Amino acid sequence: MAEKTRLFGLETEYGIQVDDVDDMDVVVESMELIRCYLHENFVARWDYERENPRLDMRGFEVDQLRNDKDETEHLQRDRERKIPLKELKSDLIIQNGARLYNDHTHPEYSTPECWSLFDLLEQDRAGERILFHCAQQRTATRQGGTVRLYKNNTDFEGHSYGCHENFLIRRELPFQEVIDALLPFVVTRQIFAGAGKVGVEQDRRAQKKVFYQISQRADFFETIASVDTMQRRPLVNTRDEPHADAERYRRLHLIFGDANMSEHITALKVGTTVLVLDMMEAGVLPQWSLQDPVAALKEVSHDSSYQWPVALADGSHTSALEIQRRYLDKGRAFAAGRDAETDWVLQQWGDMLDHLGRDPMGLVGTCDWVTKKWLLEAFAKSEGLDWEKADDRAWLQSQDLEYHNIDPEEGLYLLLESQGQVQRLIEDAAIVQAMVQPPQGTRAWFRGRCIAKFGAAVGAINWDSIEIEVGGRMEVIDLKACVDADTANYYNQVLEEVQSVEELINRLPPERR
């Protein structure tokens, strides 16, 4: 596949805490934090009518989505507040085309759709900065307490939240084939993409012998495929909301990955997945049948030998590293030389796997789980901490959490970054720009620039549509076709040239209104 043929994006739910207060209302905190983005009063514009998270790609609709016991009780209390859902979510589309909102009490930043890994990195980092600014604003306006945000995936007590990856894929491949094709990659990608975690959750037996694992999320997955995201989480999510022509496309919504602080790992995580999807659509992916993919995900994460054995369905064994090497070899044969970004992914992927096979600790400053492990071991040694003692382990969990603190004055990863001690791929100036500028050549550009140029006229908005007021009536601009680069460029050109909403509507193709 050439450049600009697959859109992708990241949605990251952040953890939120207010220190120095006795009783934090996390519903109100998350809602108010999001609204700190605005200078004026919040107006609910997100169009929820176009969303249906119960539709399954395998051709059916479930009656309801699952929640765990804790969350079921919380939701009952939320309903008693009698705050409309739109107010609770405080959904915003902001001028860089991203979505900012309160997702189940987690401030969430969904990047705009990107064609390029480095656009995605800029947008993902922009989300950190935007949310940190909101946290500072909220701290300044609330009566006491300091609001802190964490780009991680767990509270170490069984409550997880996600960093979801979205990829536009073709619809013609039966979804069961998509699931089967992706499982070995899903199970093994964590050997470089994991963010690391002190301790184990959801497994009392493993808790007694595993004190550090490479993934934050692995403990929370219980099934191979389902439409659920909050309980009995699946390795492959089957939610069917393409936000594009549903006859031609699917939006692959992967929820198994960790939130990464490392730019290098974020780029490699997404870039290798794009390449695997390209190979899947071309029918050239290497094939494995794993004995138990859900168990393998946890076993790989928990394995402190870093040999990462994986059991195959025929009774034999391979390793996560070997599986990743085979994907890489196939990727080189399939796509080497097609464009600079792919070549970067192939080179860095190979480099990464070589280091993981030789000495993972050589990846300090590059790989999140390795950098975190190095920090924790150094700290444990300096303080005489014992990983097997509960109090010492709690302190190490506090350090684990602090690795993901997005305050640049406090967060451990960001401190290393400020000292030039981790690998960077993008410049701070580009991140600042991405906070207000959408990625070029995308429908996110149209969305963000439309908000900037004609925001007062915008009514309901969603990823694939904008309702806009013109001459006293509401017109809907349908953006589904703008997942095509040429169509997006045409729409964006029109938007830049027009002086009024009426001119915009008149110049867009009639079939798209």
Add this chain to the structure above:
Amino acid sequence: MFPENVFQYRDRAPRPVKPSDSGDDPVEEGPQRPKVERPDSGDILKRMRKVDPNQARRYRQRTGQ
């Protein structure tokens, strides 16, 4: 909207497309991996000692997606 005086709109930063002098990366295009020596742990350990040992115990979240 977001306070634009916090930052300035700039021309798009150029993509890093020229090879760096990292030496061991033969690919001629795309960003290279600069050599990052093993970080110095001194300053970071000082920072880590300031972390409240009970921060994680207080950190309770609701289940997300």
